[in-house]
Amino acid sequence: MSRRVTPALLASALLMAGLVGCSGDTRSAAPPEPKPAATPTPQATAPPQDFAVGVRQLKLNRDGRALPVTLWYPAAGQAGGAVKRSAAAAEGRFPVVMFSHGLTGRPDDYAALLTRWAAVGFVVAAPTFPHTARGTNGDILDVLNQPADVSYALTQVLALDAKADDPLRGRLNADRVAAAGHSAGAVTTIGLFTTGRDARLDAGVVFAGTGLGVGTAFAGAVAPQLFVHGELDEVIEYAAGKAVYDKVPWPKAMLTLPKGDHGRKLLADRTALGVVSDTTVDFLRWSLYGDEEAKRRMPTEAARGDIATFDDHL
Template identity: 75%
Template sequence: MSRRVTPALLAGTVLLAGLVGCSADARKNEDRQAPVERPPAATPTPKVPAGKAPQRSFAVGVRQLKLNRDGRALPTTLWYPAAGESGGAARRSATAAEGRFPVVMFSHGLGGRPDDYATLLTRWAAAGFVVAAPTFPHTSSGGDNNVLDVLNQPADVSYALDQVLALDGTAGDSLRGRVDGERVAAAGHSAGGVTTIGLFTASRDKRLDAGVVFAGTALGVGTAFAGASAPQLFVHGELDEVVDYAAGKAAYDKVPWPKAMLSLPRGDHGRTMLKDKAALRVVSDTTVEFLRWSLYGDPAAKKRIATDATRGDIATLDDHL
């Protein structure tokens, strides 16, 4: 990851924090409007049956999808399990590995881009997941930093998911027969965390089976979690200088499903998670086991979550999975 990534992420998310009051006022106005149809209340039944996740580490391939939703350009990076020996950098347009793999939709932070998170996302792909990360038109690096456009991003993610799942049946595509559309999660950092929470609340996508929220808040999308049970893992630095830890914890507390919160006592908004090797290992190992359990239904992975989360006294885990 380049050295300019973190300042870009921080500068963008500081703007997000500065608009909290404005967005809160907007929500108050919305509350006074006529009632709107809301998603069905949350139910306790998970969709993913018990199974076993791959224990091997895969090579990783990477490719780009040129997507566009009604004039909103959404170039999407795909990392996926590839044939060949594991380890090394992701290989452009590599042959996909044999098997059918769950999907994880990842949303970047304000002022960021998918490549900022490549180290983490390639680890997910190496563990047996197809990871799709759209670049959002207004909140990515080089965009106009229109923070209110975050509220349009859940629909962007759902659209991108449509296109990723369609690859499974596309003749001649390298991912034909490799994408498991019955096992899908959403994840995101900062503004992408807001996007991810929105996919389980106001803009509930019924295809999602689990969520991972990094340094996120329910700002603008609310905490009316709805639909079938979808386990959630929140990851937040207690010294977060942009999205206050208490705001993330407040959203986490409202989750009605199996959930856990990985807290980093010395963690900030993103540098610790993305650049500190020891912290990155704890975060990546914990999230991998969470995804193995929630998407593959692997009970052994669930047992490993607490061990990985508390390794080295880097983080603590509030575990209600």
Template identity: 75%
Template sequence: MPRRRVSATLAAVLLAAGLAGCSGDTGPAWRAAPPAESPKATTPAPRVPAGSAPSEPFAVGVRELRLNRDGDRPLPVTLWYPARGAAGGAAERSAAPAAGRFPVVMFSHGLGGRPDDYATLVTRWAAAGFVVAAPAFPHTSRGTDGNVLDVLNQPADVSYALTKVLALDGAAGDPLRGRLATDRVAAAGHSAGGVTTIGLFTAGRDDRLDAGVVFAGTALGVGTAFAGAAAPQLFVHGEADEVVDYAAGRAAYDRVPWPKAMLSLPKGDHGRALLTDGAALRVVSDTTVEFLRWTLYGDAAAKRRLPADATRGGIATLDDRL
């Protein structure tokens, strides 16, 4: 067996062990070796032009795309987007999109999860002026065979889904025609979805991505060979994570060669705070919104606000290298 195949197989086995408890209350933690010295950031700013993010919140609409990669990888994608109407309510099915052009964020769920599990968080992103597209993966979403090794195929799933989502901007008759800022794109994900997200900047680098947000993720299986143009990264990790050890997330973060920050929650677990509203989710959502405003709208004021949002209430600490 060629060495590359052996290495890939070993990485897959380790990944399965490390993420076995991704969506549950308990599971084996993967512990990292002490991190190597962090590379220096290569650029001080995102690559999008300077600008301003919307200052007022939007109502939120939600719809679903039915995609299938290669005919055997069904990928239903839930889309949350800024919509017309009064802000502050629940997402409305198939609501008319708001006027404007909005950056796109691809979101990847954890093992045994579904996009709707993260509705509170991603609805806040959409209300802030982002179109969020979240595929349900064919082997790791709830109700499938739960094959954790398939996580290694998910970066390609996200890139495929991104192509289809961006195509809506030019699709005659589609409600999102002319509403997508197709040159301003980020990837985000939780746990196994965090692995997927890191993979989109390493082995499966998608050059369309301008930024990444990694929740409780590790680079196990996808590596830390970050490649391509600089893309700022925000890592979010609970120091009491019982599935993906905090040191594992920190080790991946330390290898990012670009502008980056790590939001650490001293009492945070594997991410249950992402699923229900509360003080921790409010800190996480506000911090990630400011990060996305900076990286996808070029909003320098959002970058200046980010440290205060991250440390509000003493719930989290921020290692800020942005």
């Protein structure tokens, strides 16, 4: 992807310059014509039970760009215990969710949410980006290279399904894949459905995102989207996220947290995280497993406790 600084890239850089710590770590072209709503085709039955969770690391490199990937996955054993490193995978074939961290973030910052996704039946793959993770040079414009990083990492993750002796051999459902991300990672995620459209993606989850730098020209096959945004976001204004959401031409929903900020509510507020976790779980169960009961639960899950509101166009 070109690093030439256009006005759009400059605008993106000016915005993202304020995103230091955006992970919440407590330390344009017109869109395509709307397509008719479609119910995801079930590829497997959504698991009725939770799983134990395993974690492992992949060391990837894309043309000199180091991309270590953290993998959380359903594991054999009793659910509810501590995450176990390099645990044996549970029986079954599981959809894949690619997750992109925010600027100065790392995948572990989101472990409470991502391990929950793994526990209900998803393999979650989260790259650590070479220039925007905590401890790197913080090159803001490199966010625009990250959609290609995610696509590369996805290819490598899916290849594990056929790799002899790999713990995830035969465990990945390569036909059901989603992308998700927070803040700068949300920009990355939006880019995977616009300028860097990855045709393998079936759904997206955008936490506190904006389309600056990647646009709102959503392209390709229908891919339902869930947006999550706090009205008190001090980094990316709620209106900026809502403007991108409004351009999505596919089935979509927006979970709005009236008292939510840019990230701390997502990462540290257990009550708000519970609503976000349950709503995103139901969205992923519906969009990747075709679980219609999960779709019906979403408005109720989202509205409990007056923590959030739910704009539902799924």
